[in-house]
Amino acid sequence: MAEQEFDLIIAGAGAIGVCTALWAQKAGLKVLLTDPAAPGSGTVSGSAGTIATYACLPVNSPSVISGLPKLLTSPDSPLSLNPMHAVTHPRWMLSFLRNCAPSRVDRITRDLGALLRHADDGLSPLIEEAGAQDLMVANDALYVWSTQSAFEAAKPSNEKRRAQGVDFEELSPEQIRDLEPNLKLRPYRGLRFNGARHTLNPQALMERFHKRFLELGGQWEQQAIDRCSPKADGVEVHLADGQTRKARKFVVAAGARSTRIKGTGAERLPLGVERGYHVMYPQQADLISRPIGWAEAGFYATPMAEGLRIAGTVEIADLDAPLNPKRIAYLSRKATEMLGSLGQPTAPWLGYRPTFPDAMPVIGPSPASENILLAFGHQHIGLTLGGITGKVISALATDAPAPLDLSPFTPKRF
Numbered sequence: 001m002a003e004q005e006f007d008l009i010i011a012g013a014g015a016i017g018v019c020t021a022l023w024a025q026k027a028g029l030k031v032l033l034t035d036p037a038a039p040g041s042g043t044v045s046g047s048a049g050t051i052a053t054y055a056c057l058p059v060n061s062p063s064v065i066s067g068l069p070k071l072l073t074s075p076d077s078p079l080s081l082n083p084m085h086a087v088t089h090p091r092w093m094l095s096f097l098r099n100c101a102p103s104r105v106d107r108i109t110r111d112l113g114a115l116l117r118h119a120d121d122g123l124s125p126l127i128e129e130a131g132a133q134d135l136m137v138a139n140d141a142l143y144v145w146s147t148q149s150a151f152e153a154a155k156p157s158n159e160k161r162r163a164q165g166v167d168f169e170e171l172s173p174e175q176i177r178d179l180e181p182n183l184k185l186r187p188y189r190g191l192r193f194n195g196a197r198h199t200l201n202p203q204a205l206m207e208r209f210h211k212r213f214l215e216l217g218g219q220w221e222q223q224a225i226d227r228c229s230p231k232a233d234g235v236e237v238h239l240a241d242g243q244t245r246k247a248r249k250f251v252v253a254a255g256a257r258s259t260r261i262k263g264t265g266a267e268r269l270p271l272g273v274e275r276g277y278h279v280m281y282p283q284q285a286d287l288i289s290r291p292i293g294w295a296e297a298g299f300y301a302t303p304m305a306e307g308l309r310i311a312g313t314v315e316i317a318d319l320d321a322p323l324n325p326k327r328i329a330y331l332s333r334k335a336t337e338m339l340g341s342l343g344q345p346t347a348p349w350l351g352y353r354p355t356f357p358d359a360m361p362v363i364g365p366s367p368a369s370e371n372i373l374l375a376f377g378h379q380h381i382g383l384t385l386g387g388i389t390g391k392v393i394s395a396l397a398t399d400a401p402a403p404l405d406l407s408p409f410t411p412k413r414f
């Protein structure tokens with residue numbers, strides 16, 4: 001491809017990059033989307049598929065600190081931490097712990113809540129544009145607690161969720177069993193998130209968005225971006241094969257690998273990674289009828305097109321560390337406890353949630369240049385927030401006002 005001028009070049013065709021590409025192309029911009037991998041095949045592909053507009057509570061919480069010794073030493077813990085990683089990443093770890101203070105958690109909840117209230121406005125128009133309604137299911141979502149102590153401990157946080165406008169009702173064990181009779185776990189209580197949706201296949205959803213992007217005239221190159229050089233009137237982008245492309249604006253949406261692209265100003269940001277896993281049971285797609293999150297166990301069971309997906313847990317370890325078989329064993333064991341014998345799973349999957357220590361994404365111009373827009377760090381809710389992030393970035397790329405207050409998400413907050 002000859003050197004060419006674009007309005008927008010996007011690094012990363014994950015949840016954030018694909019949604020941004022479709023919003024910008026719809027807005028009439030000339031867009032180039034790049035990724036070394038196939039569209040939607042990154043972390044979003046293995047997600048639990050929930051459009052979790054109710055998920056405004058960060059992982060950070062005072063209870064993480066008090067419960068840390070147990071969380072880290074028990075083989076039955078949804079959280080695992082590699083001690084060497086903790087020692088070699090003190091900035092992220094200490095900042096994460098500081099953001100567990102009650103006042104900070106309240107602020108994060110409020111800011112994530114405000115962003116999540118726009119999530120459907122960002123995603124629904126893309127689903128319609130791409131004709132992807134068949135990949136969506138609107139059947140609410142459940143959280144279940146298996147112990148009274150954990151449910152009571154979560155009550156104040158759930159009230160904060162309600163204060164953010166999340167519509168949910170408390171369910172008794174009988175009500176939970178009426179909704180999901182195949183649940184083997186004996187629930188103590190549950191919450192039903194009214195109006196919640198999930199996708200039957202997150203990668204197929206991104207592929208559908210990508211296909212529509214191409215139909216509207218968007219351009220795609222299956223290449224990594226190595227670095228960029230800001231210019232007075234735009235940005236020069238250097239591809240892995242040594243070629244360059246030019247654009248007025250450049251968007252960094254490469255998920256957990258975003259800070260590895262040089263020259264963007266993102267390199268200095270304290271992005272971390274929360275690794276998460278899934279196992280799939282192909283024979284069990286019809287066992288349950290909606291996503292069920294088991295609160296104490298830290299994962300969702302989601303009915304999907306290709307089977308039942310058990311997805312979640314948090315592993316704090318290096319981005320490039322190999323898959324940890326103990327995490328897979330944990331998920332398989334807990335899945336059986338929750339739903340009984342499920343048969344043989346398919347190959348296990350590991351993904352990389354891009355996470356800042358304050359659990360907030362960056363959405364906005366880079367400290368290095370107004371022409372470089374940063375859009376990553378969406379931790380556990382990037383599928384949910386891809387649409388609204390894309391809508392916002394597309395507005396910034398056309399110099400239009402953003403549809404919401406972006407000050408909490410500025411990359412300059414670090």
Ligand SMILES: Cc1cc2nc3c(=O)[nH]c(=O)nc-3n(C[C@H](O)[C@H](O)[C@H](O)COP(=O)(O)OP(=O)(O)OC[C@H]3O[C@@H](n4cnc5c(N)ncnc54)[C@H](O)[C@@H]3O)c2cc1C
Binds near residue numbers: 038043224
């Ligand atoms: C187990 C698990 C369950 C989850 N469940 C949910 C859920 O139910 N709901 C929800 O909302 N979220 C969920 N998430 C979180 C969600 O998957 C992430 O927040 C989301 O994928 C982040 O989107 P992204 O576009 O930033 O990153 P990705 O989806 O990882 O995409 C980043 C892309 O950038 C590309 N890239 C990397 N380097 C370069 C480069 N140099 N140049 C160009 N491209 C590059 C990668 O190849 C990749 O395709 C889950 C995550 C995990 C791990």
